[in-house]
Amino acid sequence: MTDSAAIEIRGRPLILGEGRGPLLRLTHPISFWGGVEPTTGRIVDPRHPEFEFSITGTVLAIPAAVGSSSSSAIMLELLREGTAPAAILMGKADAILALGGVVGREIGYEPIPIVEVTPGDLDRLPDGAGVSVHADGRVTVD
Amino acid sequence: MAMRVVTAAAELLGAESLVEVSSAHIDGCLHHGDGGVEFAEALVEGGGRVVVPTTLNVGALDLLHPDVVRADAHKTDMARRQMEAYVAMGAQPTFTCAPYQVGHEPGVGEQVAWGESNAIAFVNSVLGARTERYGDFLDACCALTGRAPLHGLHLAENRTATVVIDATAVPEALKSRDVFYPVLGTWLGLQIGQEIPVIKGLPPTTTRDQLKALGAAAASSGAVALFHVAGVTPEAPTVEAAIGLGSRVPPTSPPGWESRQLRSLPRTVLLDSGSVRSALRRLSTAGGSDRIDAVALGSPHFSTREFRALHRCLRGRSLGVPFYVCTARDTLADVEAAGIADELRSSGVEIVADTCVVVTPILPARNGVLMTNSGKFAHYGPSNTGYDVLYGSLEDCVESAITGDVVRSQEVWAW
Numbered sequence: 001m002t003d004s005a006a007i008e009i010r011g012r013p014l015i016l017g018e019g020r021g022p023l024l025r026l027t028h029p030i031s032f033w034g035g036v037e038p039t040t041g042r043i044v045d046p047r048h049p050e051f052e053f054s055i056t057g058t059v060l061a062i063p064a065a066v067g068s069s070s071s072s073a074i075m076l077e078l079l080r081e082g083t084a085p086a087a088i089l090m091g092k093a094d095a096i097l098a099l100g101g102v103v104g105r106e107i108g109y110e111p112i113p114i115v116e117v118t119p120g121d122l123d124r125l126p127d128g129a130g131v132s133v134h135a136d137g138r139v140t141v142d
Numbered sequence: 143m144a145m146r147v148v149t150a151a152a153e154l155l156g157a158e159s160l161v162e163v164s165s166a167h168i169d170g171c172l173h174h175g176d177g178g179v180e181f182a183e184a185l186v187e188g189g190g191r192v193v194v195p196t197t198l199n200v201g202a203l204d205l206l207h208p209d210v211v212r213a214d215a216h217k218t219d220m221a222r223r224q225m226e227a228y229v230a231m232g233a234q235p236t237f238t239c240a241p242y243q244v245g246h247e248p249g250v251g252e253q254v255a256w257g258e259s260n261a262i263a264f265v266n267s268v269l270g271a272r273t274e275r276y277g278d279f280l281d282a283c284c285a286l287t288g289r290a291p292l293h294g295l296h297l298a299e300n301r302t303a304t305v306v307i308d309a310t311a312v313p314e315a316l317k318s319r320d321v322f323y324p325v326l327g328t329w330l331g332l333q334i335g336q337e338i339p340v341i342k343g344l345p346p347t348t349t350r351d352q353l354k355a356l357g358a359a360a361a362s363s364g365a366v367a368l369f370h371v372a373g374v375t376p377e378a379p380t381v382e383a384a385i386g387l388g389s390r391v392p393p394t395s396p397p398g399w400e401s402r403q404l405r406s407l408p409r410t411v412l413l414d415s416g417s418v419r420s421a422l423r424r425l426s427t428a429g430g431s432d433r434i435d436a437v438a439l440g441s442p443h444f445s446t447r448e449f450r451a452l453h454r455c456l457r458g459r460s461l462g463v464p465f466y467v468c469t470a471r472d473t474l475a476d477v478e479a480a481g482i483a484d485e486l487r488s489s490g491v492e493i494v495a496d497t498c499v500v501v502t503p504i505l506p507a508r509n510g511v512l513m514t515n516s517g518k519f520a521h522y523g524p525s526n527t528g529y530d531v532l533y534g535s536l537e538d539c540v541e542s543a544i545t546g547d548v549v550r551s552q553e554v555w556a557w
Contacts, residue, residue, distance in 0.1 A: 014154060033174075034525065038174070038175050039175075068277070069169075069257065069259075069275060069276065069277020069278065070169075070172075070174060070277060070278055071277075072277055072278050072279055072280075073170075073174040073175070073177070073178055073277075073278040073279070074174060074175075076175075076177040076178065076181065076278075076279075077174060077175035077176075077177045077178075079177070080175065080176065080177035080180070081175070093154065095151060095154040095155050096277055098154050099147070099150075099151055099154070099277070099278075099279055099280055100279075102146075102147055102150045102151070102154075102279075103147060103181055103279045104177070106143050106146065106147060106181075106184070107177075107180055107181055107184050109177070
């Protein structure tokens with residue numbers, strides 16, 4: 001058994017920031033537009049395996065983002081409503097989701113870090129563990 | 143602020159430089175929440191003005207007929223502020239998903255920054271201008287700076303076809319009908335996702351409305367941003383040109399050249415009757431229904447030519463179910479001037495401008511079966527409106543709407 005507290009991953013920060021929370025691992029790619037309700041932070045796509053989970057305050061691990069380019073608008077609304085995750089880790093960098101973070105930062109919403117992490121590194125993080133994302137792109141288990 | 147967003151996007155996309163664009167189409171007028179309003183108003187307060195000719199996509203309201211949309215006072219107010227903010231930045235208040243029908247037509251090879259999936263497919267494919275798939279915020283920032291990240295479909299080398307679609311087996315009678323094209327587009331999007339196809343075997347007489355319907359459906363079921371049609375679209379005088387062979391074929395082939403080239407040829411997918419039938423079935427979630435509760439046409443927005451076809455079909459008869467046609471205010475002005483709009487209204491047609499029935503609440507709140515001739519409405523209708531959908535031709539939609547009993551001509555699909 002590995003000592004999970006010793007896990008430290010280095011990712012590529014897309015949006016700089018710091019955040020910590022319980023890890024929520026999505027097992028399937030997601031489109032935020034049509035997939036996440038910004039006023040509640042819940043996953044509303046009934047075809048998604050994590051349907052009805054709340055992403056608010058989590059360190060959200062997403063294998064990939066798919067779908068509508070309006071997902072940047074949903075990302076922005078999550079930041080505005082205070083329903084956003086504490087941080088997002090992406091197995092594959094996605095400009096559309098990150099753009100919502102860029103715009104949020106521009107208009108003064110509390111930013112959250114968005115970090116690209118290799119799928120292999122994402123797998124190393126234990127489900128439900130408390131995870132911290134640091135400003136330099138490091139990801140550690142609390 | 144706009145330039146910071148464009149350069150941040152360029153970094154995220156891995157683009158090494160920016161490209162000057164000559165026009166923009168902004169898909170940021172639709173209200174998803176109040177953050178979008180605050181962003182647009184922050185740009186206005188910062189003195190933001192578009193520096194290239196810019197058109198606007200649909201909003202969440204019909205500003206010409208305010209009673210059409212059922213939304214609460216707060217949402218109505220915020221949706222209006224969002225639309226007005228972009229007009230204040232100097233964008234033209236076109237409020238249409240089909241800016242190419244109201245005089246916004248960039249030329250072949252022109253670099254542009256367009257949002258809205260069907261408009262992106264049309265401007266790339268049918269007009270031959272070059273845009274990537276831009277979405278909320280970035281399209282507006284490109285309009286304000288006149289620049290876009292230089293990547294993807296802005297670059298000629300990324301525009302060649304990667305798959306050949308062979309439609310030569312499809313009967314000519316079917317290929318001449320408008321009702322074929324949303325079905326073809328739906329199949330195409332599912333089949334190829336984000337790839338760039340060249341379709342061979344479509345008639346040189348394929349109309350702009352047919353290409354519009356094809357692209358809109360392919361950009362709904364898949365993420366098609368560019369398609370070529372051999373002998374029809376500007377970058378595909380031939381299949382060989384579209385797959386990038388034309389210019390690279392040496393006049394006399396050196397030894398071994400053929401086999402080397404053959405390995406790099408894109409694969410060919412044959413369009414057969416089974417594929418067409420399964421795409422046709424997929425467009426209806428209420429395939430077995432014999433009654434309809436409403437009809438919606440005009441996604442993408444109805445053209446003047448389509449209004450004339452509807453007028454010919456309807457022949458002044460009265461409709462028995464709610465019947466919506468979505469269009470641009472500029473197109474509406476044309477059909478008003480031609481005297482068609484009033485005749486359609488007296489038959490019971492409700493003409494919706496500036497918005498459409500799948501992005502904002504317009505349909506009667508009771509759910510039921512919605513009939514449409516649009517592949518895009520058929521795709522988004524069930525999730526966005528709660529209605530089941532039934533796909534048919536324009537003629538089917540009109541005949542069914544007279545009494546509410548479904549009339550669908552099947553013989554055109556016999557193949």
